[in-house]
Amino acid sequence: MLKLDNVHAAYDSVVVLRGVSLQVNQGEIVCLLGANGAGKTTTLRLISGLIHPLQGKVCLEDKPIHHLSPEAIARLGVAHVPEGRRIFPGLTVRENLILGASNRRRVNKVELTSDIKKMFEIFPDLEKLQNALGWTLSGGQQQMLAIARSLMAHPKILLMDEPSLGLGPIVVQQVFSVIKQINETMGTTVLVVEQNAVIALSVASRGYVIENGRIVLEGKASDLLNNTEVREAYLGGRRTCI
Amino acid sequence: MNKRLALLVAAVMVLTLFITGCGKTSKSSGDKATAPIKIGHIVHMTGSAVEAGGEEKNGAILAVEEINAAGGINGRKLILVQEDGQSSNVGVVQAFHKLLEDKDIAVIIGPSPSTQIAAMLPTINDAKIPVATGGTNYGLTHSGCQWLFRFRPHDGMSAQAMASFMVNDLKQKKVAIVHSTDAFGNGGRDLAVAALKKLGVTPVLDLGYNNDEKDFTAVINALKKSGATGMITYMTFSPDVGILAKQIKQQGLKINWIGSASVTATPARQLAGEALYGTYAVADYHPDANDKAKKFADAYKAKFGKDPDFYSSWTYDAVYVFAEAMKKAPDLKPESIRQALLNIRGFQGAEGIYNFDQNGDGLDQYNVVQNVNDVIKLVKTIKAQR
Amino acid sequence: MSTLSLIGQILFAGLAIGGVYTLVALGIVLIYRATNVVNFAQGDFTMLGAYVLFALSNGEKINFFVAFLLALVVMAVLGLLFELGVYYPLRNRSFLPVVIATIGASIMFQNGALAIFGPMPQKVRPVIYASGNGGITLGGVFFDYQYIVILVVTLALVLLQYLFFEYTVLGKKMQATSQDKDMARMLGIPVSIMIALTYIYSTVIGGLSGMLVAPIFFVTHKMGVMLGLKAFAATICGGFGDVRGAILGGLALGVIESFGAAFISTVYKDAFSLLLLLLFLLIRPQGIFGEKVAEKA
Numbered sequence A: 001m002l003k004l005d006n007v008h009a010a011y012d013s014v015v016v017l018r019g020v021s022l023q024v025n026q027g028e029i030v031c032l033l034g035a036n037g038a039g040k041t042t043t044l045r046l047i048s049g050l051i052h053p054l055q056g057k058v059c060l061e062d063k064p065i066h067h068l069s070p071e072a073i074a075r076l077g078v079a080h081v082p083e084g085r086r087i088f089p090g091l092t093v094r095e096n097l098i099l100g101a102s103n104r105r106r107v108n109k110v111e112l113t114s115d116i117k118k119m120f121e122i123f124p125d126l127e128k129l130q131n132a133l134g135w136t137l138s139g140g141q142q143q144m145l146a147i148a149r150s151l152m153a154h155p156k157i158l159l160m161d162e163p164s165l166g167l168g169p170i171v172v173q174q175v176f177s178v179i180k181q182i183n184e185t186m187g188t189t190v191l192v193v194e195q196n197a198v199i200a201l202s203v204a205s206r207g208y209v210i211e212n213g214r215i216v217l218e219g220k221a222s223d224l225l226n227n228t229e230v231r232e233a234y235l236g237g238r239r240t241c242i
Numbered sequence B: 001m002n003k004r005l006a007l008l009v010a011a012v013m014v015l016t017l018f019i020t021g022c023g024k025t026s027k028s029s030g031d032k033a034t035a036p037i038k039i040g041h042i043v044h045m046t047g048s049a050v051e052a053g054g055e056e057k058n059g060a061i062l063a064v065e066e067i068n069a070a071g072g073i074n075g076r077k078l079i080l081v082q083e084d085g086q087s088s089n090v091g092v093v094q095a096f097h098k099l100l101e102d103k104d105i106a107v108i109i110g111p112s113p114s115t116q117i118a119a120m121l122p123t124i125n126d127a128k129i130p131v132a133t134g135g136t137n138y139g140l141t142h143s144g145c146q147w148l149f150r151f152r153p154h155d156g157m158s159a160q161a162m163a164s165f166m167v168n169d170l171k172q173k174k175v176a177i178v179h180s181t182d183a184f185g186n187g188g189r190d191l192a193v194a195a196l197k198k199l200g201v202t203p204v205l206d207l208g209y210n211n212d213e214k215d216f217t218a219v220i221n222a223l224k225k226s227g228a229t230g231m232i233t234y235m236t237f238s239p240d241v242g243i244l245a246k247q248i249k250q251q252g253l254k255i256n257w258i259g260s261a262s263v264t265a266t267p268a269r270q271l272a273g274e275a276l277y278g279t280y281a282v283a284d285y286h287p288d289a290n291d292k293a294k295k296f297a298d299a300y301k302a303k304f305g306k307d308p309d310f311y312s313s314w315t316y317d318a319v320y321v322f323a324e325a326m327k328k329a330p331d332l333k334p335e336s337i338r339q340a341l342l343n344i345r346g347f348q349g350a351e352g353i354y355n356f357d358q359n360g361d362g363l364d365q366y367n368v369v370q371n372v373n374d375v376i377k378l379v380k381t382i383k384a385q386r
Numbered sequence C: 001m002s003t004l005s006l007i008g009q010i011l012f013a014g015l016a017i018g019g020v021y022t023l024v025a026l027g028i029v030l031i032y033r034a035t036n037v038v039n040f041a042q043g044d045f046t047m048l049g050a051y052v053l054f055a056l057s058n059g060e061k062i063n064f065f066v067a068f069l070l071a072l073v074v075m076a077v078l079g080l081l082f083e084l085g086v087y088y089p090l091r092n093r094s095f096l097p098v099v100i101a102t103i104g105a106s107i108m109f110q111n112g113a114l115a116i117f118g119p120m121p122q123k124v125r126p127v128i129y130a131s132g133n134g135g136i137t138l139g140g141v142f143f144d145y146q147y148i149v150i151l152v153v154t155l156a157l158v159l160l161q162y163l164f165f166e167y168t169v170l171g172k173k174m175q176a177t178s179q180d181k182d183m184a185r186m187l188g189i190p191v192s193i194m195i196a197l198t199y200i201y202s203t204v205i206g207g208l209s210g211m212l213v214a215p216i217f218f219v220t221h222k223m224g225v226m227l228g229l230k231a232f233a234a235t236i237c238g239g240f241g242d243v244r245g246a247i248l249g250g251l252a253l254g255v256i257e258s259f260g261a262a263f264i265s266t267v268y269k270d271a272f273s274l275l276l277l278l279l280f281l282l283i284r285p286q287g288i289f290g291e292k293v294a295e296k297a
Helices: A040-048 A070-075 A093-103 A109-122 A124-128 A139-151 A169-186 A197-203 A221-226 A228-235 B002-029 B050-069 B089-101 B114-127 B138-142 B155-169 B183-198 B217-226 B238-250 B266-276 B291-304 B310-328 B334-343 C003-035 C042-060 C064-090 C095-117 C145-167 C169-179 C181-186 C191-217 C223-238 C243-263 C269-283
Strands: A002-011 A014-024 A029-033 A055-060 A078-081 A157-161 A189-194 A206-211 A214-220 B037-043 B078-084 B105-109 B131-133 B148-150 B175-180 B205-209 B230-234 B256-259 B280-283 B365-372 B375-383 C135-138 C141-144
Touching: A002 A040, A014 A029, A014 A040, A014 A055, A014 A214, A029 A040, A029 A169, A029 A197, A040 A070, A040 A078, A040 A157, A040 A189, A070 A078, A070 A093, A070 C181, A078 A139, A093 A109, A093 A139, A093 C169, A109 A124, A109 A139, A109 A169, A124 A139, A139 A157, A139 A169, A169 A189, A169 A197, A189 A197, A197 A206, A197 A221, A206 A221, A214 A221, A221 A228, B037 B050, B037 B089, B037 B310, B050 B078, B050 B291, B050 B310, B078 B089, B089 B105, B089 B114, B105 B310, B105 B334, B114 B131, B114 B138, B114 B148, B114 B183, B131 B310, B138 B148, B138 B183, B155 B175, B155 B183, B155 B230, B155 B256, B155 B280, B155 B365, B155 B375, B175 B183, B175 B217, B183 B205, B183 B230, B205 B217, B217 B238, B217 C003, B217 C243, B238 B266, B291 B310, B310 B334, C003 C042, C003 C141, C003 C145, C003 C169, C003 C191, C003 C223, C003 C243, C042 C064, C042 C095, C042 C191, C042 C223, C064 C095, C064 C191, C095 C223, C135 C145, C141 C145, C145 C169, C145 C191, C145 C243, C169 C181, C169 C191, C181 C191, C191 C223, C223 C243, C223 C269, C243 C269
Parallel strands: A029 A189, A029 A206, A078 A157, A157 A189, B037 B078, B037 B105, B105 B131, B131 B148, B175 B205, B175 B230, B230 B256, B256 B280
Antiparallel strands: A002 A014, A002 A055, A206 A214, B280 B365, B365 B375, C135 C141
16 A cells, blocks of 8 residues: 655665565555664655655555655545644644544545544544643643544555653553554554564564664564563663553 | 956956956046036935925926926036935935046935935045035034035024914914934934023923824823923924824814924825814925025926925025036036135025035025924014024 | 814824835735745735726716726736736745745836826725715714724724634634645645745735725825835834734824824824834834744734
8 A cells, every 4th residue: 555665765864774674465554664863754754745765666556656745645545643743832622623634535424523523433533622722731632633544534545653652551542453453443554663563563463673774674563572682682672651 | 366367357357357447437527518417316215205305306307307498507407316325314315426436427416315315424535526405404514514505494493483483473482392212303402491581481291102003092191280281392203293183182182383394395295184173383494485496386386286495496596506506606616606605695496595604504494384284384484693 | 172172183193094004015925924025016016906996987877986997807817927927936046036026027017007007096986985075073083984084994804804714714824824834735735825825815815905005095106105104114013024014003003193293293194103113223123023933913
């Protein structure tokens, strides 16, 4: 479904990605593991069209999309839950959700209302908060809202940037079980970027490890969990999260 | 090697400067008898004073054309060299310096705003070249500068004329003074207070406002409270006059109004319409004041398709008076022209009769005019003390 | 004249002038919120609006109200051109280049108007054409019809704008754009169109304010300068980037100036706004409403 082929990218003159290739298949949850500054966030921003590659290709359903604007890519069905959730602080929960459907052509009111209702079923907390302004929400609530907002786009693929960042362990569990639930019930393909390898690999089917802008390891989630290098780097004494 | 090269470059540069400098002097010293005489003119072509600048330019152009058609100055034609004063103090000083670089320029016509002339004064003192001005601030010609010649009556005279007309002709004793808070307005206020005092009247109200004021409600309320029956104004910008007049009418204030020239300026009248009917103003120029003024008005209208105002009349006079002095002077050295200017007696210009005193003030009378249904009628001419 | 009617007169004049400050300030705030650009040319939009109306209505070849609407359309086009010419090429640059570009545009507008229309102040007819004083006196207070029109239009616009931003999806999209551009893009909101719309709307209300004050101020190429400055003061006092701040700041500034001139000093009338600005910068730099992380439009 989504394929990156030897992608290089840079901010100004600082090269961040040095030939990243990865693939996400229909219906999969794939995780991209790596330390701070390895290029995880850049990879997602590149897929979303916020930056363009210096060389290499990004294909969605075999069509190149790396030259498109973020708006156009969103309209093709790529939804992005960015680092820091990026809830619109001055809009209410409900308004944030409504805007989530901005990439869809001609959504009628009825459809919109029923979609919002569906979100409230998945995220019951949000229903009570629907008229609260974005900035008043807690980190966990914001994360849930960010996911819900991205689902309003009816995405083919959901990009998630460190959903565990800054959240307590219980909330992190909730977030990932929601991701799993979405994947299973709605069939949404997910690419999740994480530092927290244990939790990410527990829901993912496959994983990649990125270091200094290069993919250094890839494999099934269970294989990676048992891989000594991964264990040392992300699960051992140098645990960065939790 | 590098040092030598630098020396060579320096030498070449000095040489070029020297050669071009020589070229200039040799050119200006050649064919003196028939070469045209240049008059420098600082004109505001950009910025806020372009309105007045345009009028000043037209007045000077008209006079130069007339003088050249009549044979010029002892057979030599006059040429105007214009520099943009950019409506600012810095601009006029820059323009003045530029004009001074041209050694063929015999005399210079400066700008009208008094602050700009004040900014130029040190340079005028150094340059030692006759400079004409339309700035009416009293102090300009009373600061010891021997090279500044004023072609309009100064504010002390307008204050005398306004006070005298208000007290003696309109018979109003409860007089308010309204003025803008710039050099012109504040200076005018002081002179008006002094002039009224001489007539035994103390103003009931003295009120300043900032230029470009859009709402005069506070001023009008103060006027109402003071019980003033007469108002003397020194307002710099004519659109402000238009707004004040409209709001005075709207807020139902009845008052005898005599003001400085801005009250009869075209913008004020166009903007205020009937709100200004019946008001008085002092005017250094009025087409009915004398024959020369009438002739000037006709010629100006024929050439530019509109009526002249005091901006065009004083530069018109300045060119004529300068020409007269240059005709009489034995040569065109600045000092000779200056002496000739001081010797001019009873020269009839469009603004009035010029008799320059040692300070450089040429005129000593003011016209009082009235707006009668948008026609500016001459009421009387008041002779003032210098 | 009774004290009450005196106060009424001063209050009315202050509110009307304040309404004009508000309209100009709204334009500044909307553009700032949408694009982080402090638009120094906003004051000149008033001047452009006034001149466009003058050009269209002069000689009464077309009906005044048709000319008025046409002028608004012209302003919308100018707004789009302004966005494409000044903001768009520099949109990815830092804060300063764009701000300098708006200052450049301001100088260009003023001198362009001077070149086209000349230095002579021009007159535009008031919206309500009445013989005599152009207003009515009630209880000793003179109500200029044009001032009434200004107040009504200001209030109506503020209300319409509120409804638009609160109750339409387009309004929400414009808010989202101003709050987080990249996120808005990732949701598929056409951000460039939202920004262009913001510029168009800001230019139109700027122009509208100019068209409304034209009969009172008279039209000159400099008429927007002081208005722009006062509007900036109003936005800073209200809380820069806050719409309610612009409204309250604008009206308050007009009233304070008016009363200050009447009861303290006419000479320092302009100084009051600057004094107020200084006070706010010293004591409450975030302005009246500037306390929260972000606000609703």
